[in-house]
Amino acid sequence: MDVSRVLDPLNDAQRQAVCAPAGHIQVLAGAGSGKTRVLVHRIAWLLQAEGVSPYGILAVTFTNKAAGEMRSRIEELLGIPASGLWVGTFHGIAHRLLRAHWKEANLPQGFQILDSEDQLRSVRRVIREMGLDENHYPPKETQWYINGRKDEGQRPDHIDCNNDPHLRQKIEIYRAYEAMCQRNGVVDFAELLLRAHELWLNYPQMLQHYQQRFHHILVDEFQDTNTIQYAWLRMLAGDKGCMFAVGDDDQSIYGWRGARVENIHQFSKDYANTSIFRLEQNYRSTGNILKAANSLIENNTERMGKNLWTEDGEGEKIRVYGAYNDLDEANYIAEQILSWIEDAGLRSECALLYRSNAQSRVLEEALIKNSIPYRVYGGLRFFERQEIKDALAYLRLMNNDQDDAALERIINTPTRGIGNRTVEAVREMSRSGGMSMWQALWRLQEEKTLPARALGALSNFIDIIEELKVSTQELGLGETIEHVIHHSRLRSHYEKEKGEKGRARIENLEELVNAGRSYSVEDFDDELPEMDELSAFLSHASLEAGDNQADEWDDCVQLMTLHTAKGLEFKQVFLCGVEEDLFPHRLSADDPVRLEEERRLCYVGMTRAMQRLTLCYAEKRRLYGDDKYTRPSRFIKELPAELIEEVRMQGYVAPAMSASRGSGYKSNIKEENETGLNLGQRVMHQKFGEGIVMNYEGQGRHARVQVNFEGVGSKWLVMEYANLMLC
DNA sequence: ATATAGAATCTTTTT
DNA sequence: GATTCTATAT
Numbered sequence: 001m002d003v004s005r006v007l008d009p010l011n012d013a014q015r016q017a018v019c020a021p022a023g024h025i026q027v028l029a030g031a032g033s034g035k036t037r038v039l040v041h042r043i044a045w046l047l048q049a050e051g052v053s054p055y056g057i058l059a060v061t062f063t064n065k066a067a068g069e070m071r072s073r074i075e076e077l078l079g080i081p082a083s084g085l086w087v088g089t090f091h092g093i094a095h096r097l098l099r100a101h102w103k104e105a106n107l108p109q110g111f112q113i114l115d116s117e118d119q120l121r122s123v124r125r126v127i128r129e130m131g132l133d134e135n136h137y138p139p140k141e142t143q144w145y146i147n148g149r150k151d152e153g154q155r156p157d158h159i160d161c162n163n164d165p166h167l168r169q170k171i172e173i174y175r176a177y178e179a180m181c182q183r184n185g186v187v188d189f190a191e192l193l194l195r196a197h198e199l200w201l202n203y204p205q206m207l208q209h210y211q212q213r214f215h216h217i218l219v220d221e222f223q224d225t226n227t228i229q230y231a232w233l234r235m236l237a238g239d240k241g242c243m244f245a246v247g248d249d250d251q252s253i254y255g256w257r258g259a260r261v262e263n264i265h266q267f268s269k270d271y272a273n274t275s276i277f278r279l280e281q282n283y284r285s286t287g288n289i290l291k292a293a294n295s296l297i298e299n300n301t302e303r304m305g306k307n308l309w310t311e312d313g314e315g316e317k318i319r320v321y322g323a324y325n326d327l328d329e330a331n332y333i334a335e336q337i338l339s340w341i342e343d344a345g346l347r348s349e350c351a352l353l354y355r356s357n358a359q360s361r362v363l364e365e366a367l368i369k370n371s372i373p374y375r376v377y378g379g380l381r382f383f384e385r386q387e388i389k390d391a392l393a394y395l396r397l398m399n400n401d402q403d404d405a406a407l408e409r410i411i412n413t414p415t416r417g418i419g420n421r422t423v424e425a426v427r428e429m430s431r432s433g434g435m436s437m438w439q440a441l442w443r444l445q446e447e448k449t450l451p452a453r454a455l456g457a458l459s460n461f462i463d464i465i466e467e468l469k470v471s472t473q474e475l476g477l478g479e480t481i482e483h484v485i486h487h488s489r490l491r492s493h494y495e496k497e498k499g500e501k502g503r504a505r506i507e508n509l510e511e512l513v514n515a516g517r518s519y520s521v522e523d524f525d526d527e528l529p530e531m532d533e534l535s536a537f538l539s540h541a542s543l544e545a546g547d548n549q550a551d552e553w554d555d556c557v558q559l560m561t562l563h564t565a566k567g568l569e570f571k572q573v574f575l576c577g578v579e580e581d582l583f584p585h586r587l588s589a590d591d592p593v594r595l596e597e598e599r600r601l602c603y604v605g606m607t608r609a610m611q612r613l614t615l616c617y618a619e620k621r622r623l624y625g626d627d628k629y630t631r632p633s634r635f636i637k638e639l640p641a642e643l644i645e646e647v648r649m650q651g652y653v654a655p656a657m658s659a660s661r662g663s664g665y666k667s668n669i670k671e672e673n674e675t676g677l678n679l680g681q682r683v684m685h686q687k688f689g690e691g692i693v694m695n696y697e698g699q700g701r702h703a704r705v706q707v708n709f710e711g712v713g714s715k716w717l718v719m720e721y722a723n724l725m726l727c
Numbered sequence: 728a729t730a731t732a733g734a735a736t737c738t739t740t741t742t
Numbered sequence: 743g744a745t746t747c748t749a750t751a752t
Contacts, residue, residue, distance in 0.1 A: 063741060114739045115742080190742045224741095356738050358744095378740085543742065563739050565731065585738055601739080618731065624737065627744040 005077065006044045010037070018042045022050070024237075024271040026222075026264070030308045031293075031607035032569065033247050033286030036066075039218055040073045042244055046216055047078070054084035058214040060233070061089055062221050066567070071222070090229050091189055092543055092567050098187070099531060101206065105199050108185040110400050110535050113542035114509070116404050117384065119143055119188045120213065125176045125408070127705050129431055136166075137173065146174045148192035151226045151258040153197065190228075190621070197232045201339040211238045222247030222267070226258040234270065244272070249304045250297050255561060255593070255602045258367050264304065268328035282308045282607075286315025289613050292643045293606040297640050299595045308607070317645035319614040320636060326359075326577070326621045330366030331615065333574050337557060340572060346440070347373060350570035351558040355583040355603050359576055360559050362622075367557060373643055377560035382546030387494055387505040388512055392541055394484045399534050401438035404430070408437070414493030417457040425450055426458070447527040464488060477533050478517030485509050501592050522589075562605045579617045579630040602635045608618035614647075683707060683724040 007015055018026045018041045029035035040524050041058065046052040061067045071087045086093065096112070098105045114122065123146065124139040149159060158174040161168035181187060187195065200207035217237055220223070222245040225233070237243045245267060252261040268274045282290055290308045297303070323329035337350050351361055352374075360376055367374045382388060390413055398404035410592055411426075412418040429440035441458055444450055450458075468487060472480040485491045494505040497671070558570065577583060584598035606613060617632045684690055691707040 090741065095742095116740095192742080253739080255742090256739085358737070361744095380748080417728090419728075545742080561739065570736090582738095587738065597739095 003045065003049050006041050006048060010034075010041060011281055013279050013281065014038050014041070015278060017279070018045050019049075020217075020275055020277070024242060024274040025244045026267055026268075026274050026276045027124065027227060027244070027279060028264075028276065028278040028304055028306060029246050030282060030306050031248065031251060031604070032282040033279035033308070034283060035248070035279070036070065036073065036220070038078060038279065039220060039246055040070060041230060042218065043074055044077050046558075052216060054082060055217045056214060057086040057218070058093070058236075059083050059085070059218040060063065060093060060220065061087070063225055064089055064092070067092070067573050084590055084598070089543075090232075091192050094192040094232075095539065097196045097199060098192065101199060101203075103108050104203055104206065106182075107187070107195070108400070108402075110532070110540055111185045111187060112396055112400060112403065112535070113192070114186045114188040114405065115384070115545070116143075116189070117389070118186075119407070122405050123173070123177055125404075125427075126173055126180055129427070130173065130176060132169065132173070137169065142170060142173055145170055146177060146512060147188070147190045148258060149174060150188075150194050151228055153194060153228045153231055154192075156215050163315050180404075183402065184404050185400055186405065193228045193232065197228055197235065200232075200235055205396055207235065207238075210236060215241055217243045218243055218656075219243065219245040221251050223252040223261050223264055224259040224694050225263050226260055228327045230260070230263045230266070232606050245268075248306075250300075250306060250600055251566065251604050253597060253604060256598050261302075278306060280306055282310045284610050285310065285607060286312060286611060288314045288317055288643050289606060289609050292318050292613075292639045294601065295574055295640050296606065296635060296638050297603045300599055302596065316612055318613070318639065318643050319647050320466045320644050321616045321647050323616060323618040324620065325487055325627075326362045326618045327366070329576060329616045329618045330362045331369075333363065333614075334370040334372060335368040335616065336574070337367075337572075338370060341372075345571070346555050347557045350574070351560070351561050351565065351568070351570040351572070351608065352574045352576055353523045353560060353608065354564050354576045355562060355585060355601075357561060359582075363559060363576060373554065373556035374559055375554065375556045376562050377558065382508070382511070383541045384545050385505075385508055386489070387508055390490055391481065391485055391488075391509060391512055392538065394465075394468065394490070395436070395481070395534060396538060397465060398472070398484075399538065402436045410488070411437075411461060414489050416460060417453070418461065422450065422454040422457065425454070434722055476517070477537055478513050480534070481516040485513070505571070545585060562601050565608050566604050569608055571610045572612040573605070573614070575605050575613070575615045577617065577621070578602075578615045578633040578636055579621065580633055581628075581630065582621070582623075583633055583635070599635065640689075683726060684723060685724055 002131055007018070010018060011034075014037065017025065017038050027035075027038055029038065039059065039477060043057060047054060059067075059070060061070060067088050071082060071085075074082045074085070074087075078534055098107060102109050104110065120139055120143050123143045127134055127137050127139055127142065136507075149155075155177065159167075159171050159174075161171055165518070178194070181191065200210070209710070214236060217233060219233060224247075233243065249261050249264050252259060255261065268276065285293075285308075287310055290310055294307055316547070318578055321329070321332055321501050332351060337347065340350060341347060349668060352360075354360065354363070357378060364374065364376065383392070393406040393409040396403050397410065401407075408423070411423060426437050426440050426444065429435075430437045433443060435442060435443065441462055445455065446457055448455060464487070468484055471487070472483050475483060491506065491509060494502055494509065496502070498507060516537065518539070519533075562575075575583075580586075581589070583602065584595055588594035588598050615636060617636065619631060620627055621630050622628075682690060685707065689709070
């Protein structure tokens with residue numbers, strides 16, 4: 001078999017990893033070192049050189065996008081469809097297993113998936129039903145807690161409350177929520193993974209079957225795996241399976257949602273015979289960008305250690321722009337992009353990356369002012385839109401009348417005279433009678449204890465749903481959706497909404513009909529056992545919330561958070577708002593572990609750049625309402641001065657604030673301001689006593705300082721009269 | 728059932 | 743400061 005197509009495009013390190021003999025293999029793949037390429041070629045190698053059957057291979061990723069890309073690149077390399085091969089996300093594969101073994105997993109055949117929003121509503125409902133105070137048990141936090149436990153593989157019974165009454169109550173909420181999901185026949189995202197794990201735990205012979213089948217397990221972005229995912233992988237690999245894990249500890253930026261970089265270290269402990277390969281040759285960025293990124297990340301302890309290098313030249317220096325304020329920062333970036341375009345560059349080659357979404361606004365305004373087309377990534381995705389979720393809720397309820405979350409969503413949408421009081425009565429009946437809300441509706445009809453008007457409205461709702469069920473029985477998916485949107489009166493409801501928003505909603509609903517028309521179960525899964533079209537479509541909607549990405553054919557500047565940028569590359573990158581408290585974010589700055597994650601985030605951002613990298617900071621920024629004085633991020637100070645070129649806007653006079661100009665780069669970073677006071681400095685005032693300097697504006701004698709006094713609160717004082725003393 | 732006012736919140740996000 | 747949710751009044 002000629003494997004030159006598989007091996008020729010690889011460098012030595014890549015080839016060694018790809019051709020490594022069967023066993024446990026870990027590939028530490030630096031940014032831009034050909035991580036996906038190694039995975040794809042490894043699979044091709046197994047198939048073509050090792051004679052492994054496609055049925056024996058499982059490749060796991062985190063996002064649908066990554067899974068799709070991997071599959072298409074394999075097919076491109078092999079020149080044939082990669083059928084039989086399992087490539088999917090952790091959640092997608094867990095879902096597939098649960099569908100195939102729904103009985104053993106103790107789920108109804110038509111179980112559905114709760115997305116985070118549905119989950120939050122359900123948790124809130126449980127808390128209310130338990131008669132607990134939502135201020136004492138905030139639903140968001142409780143949801144977070146439940147997911148955290150599930151990610152660690154813990155059921156309520158596994159958790160020790162340590163005699164902490166608050167914790168004990170949280171565990172009870174978890175238990176009640178779980179019971180409710182079970183009654184309703186729904187599972188949340190974390191539950192998919194946990195159940196899939198428990199499924200194998202409870203059915204060893206089933207596990208054995210999968211162990212024999214999937215002898216080769218490949219994992220992408222291994223540093224992002226959480227406890228349950230790693231436990232699941234280890235279980236599947238068993239004694240005989242071979243795991244091929246690719247990851248980069250320096251790009252671990254999802255610790256805050258349960259990812260455990262430690263799994264990388266744990267891997268080589270769990271499998272003593274692990275072969276480790278390092279990919280350090282970078283094919284993306286210039287030498288200077290890599291050198292700067294390397295020196296930044298060296299400030300982290302807890303590293304596997306890695307040094308990126310390139311065969312290409314040094315390239316330009318890293319630009320650092322110290323702006324006067326956030327507007328100035330945005331204008332500077334806009335001007336730079338204009339000149340990039342003038343030099344025949346494309347807008348789509350430029351990316352503006354920021355730590356938090358709130359920063360995009362000022363940037364957008366500057367781009368609009370300069371007539372530069374742009375696209376903001378992130379935000380609501382198709383299947384998460386209100387009108388889409390409304391329509392899907394009708395379908396969900398028609399599909400499974402146990403689904404209380406769906407019923408609650410649409411019982412009065414569009415409004416049909418079922419007010420809060422009536423809904424409360426339905427909830428009460430469902431709770432006391434131990435039945436679903438749908439059953440409660442029928443029971444209330446029989447009992448006739450409610451006022452006639454409420455009963456009428458409820459019976460009207462029942463009729464609508466029953467009518468929809470009957471009249472769509474013979475219809476295809478697209479026609480069913482169309483029928484539902486029309487006869488539920490969702491369409492006319494949204495048509496009444498005025499302006500651009502209403503029109504967009506109608507368009508989305510029409511798009512949903514199209515999505516239904518073009519959807520086919522085969523699309524979704526060729527190996528999935530008997531599942532009706534509607535259930536499959538609904539699962540698809542939850543598992544793949546759709547695109548929120550820019551149209552690639554449009555030539556526009558790309559705006560996104562640093563997290564979103566992972567895995568992407570751009571010729572020119574601007575990191576915006578590289579300031580203390582913003583990046584590293586103030587909520588992470590105090591904890592050394594989280595600070596290191598912020599630094600890795602900066603590393604990820606820098607290594608997105610191919611040719612030109614500009615870091616921007618502002619000295620003054622409007623944040624949460626008022627103007628805050630800011631200081632350049634410590635990350636800037638961690639870059640070697642010789643790699644940096646400080647840039648200033650042409651003809652721009654630096655404000656007195658940053659007058660101190662020394663020889664080295666570092667000395668140019670403002671530590672002190674015109675008032676002679678540092679932010680955070682303790683001061684004493686004759687009348688108000690001791691306080692801390694929070695903010696300042698203006699210069700010289702007219703400067704004003706904001707001081708937060710103990711007991712008295714925060715005051716603005718004019719320096720000239722305040723007579724503040726340091727203490 | 729809707730409108731309006733007041734309060735709370737303001738990192739990062741995929742499935 | 744801006745947005746988004748919640749409570750209250752009409």
